[in-house]
Amino acid sequence: MTRGNRIVLVGLATLLLAGCASSEKTGGVLVVNEESRVQGCRAVGTVSDDDLGDLQKKAAKLGANTVLLTPQRKTKGGYFGLQDYMTADAYACPGTK
Secondary structure (H helix, E strand, O other): OOHHHHHHHHHHHHHHHHHHHOOEEEOOEEEEOOHHHHOOOEEEEEEEEOOHHHHHHHHHHOOOOEEEEOHHHOEEEOHHHOEEEEEEEEEEOOOOO
């Protein structure tokens, strides 16, 4: 594993751990990493991006107010496969603003 990949993984792990304690909400879209948090919600699609803020904006365009990050669905993309992309399932959840 290269140093750059380690830095990205540590950053993502920190973000996910912070999400466990207090889910992050930007642009009206709540980011969660526990499947139980989206029970009773309506799935509206899947989004992916290399930037969390952009991922949330894409989810909002689908009509979602919550996204479930799934680290096992993290993929490589971009030029020469060097950019990490996060993938999340987007949900419309009642009572989440």
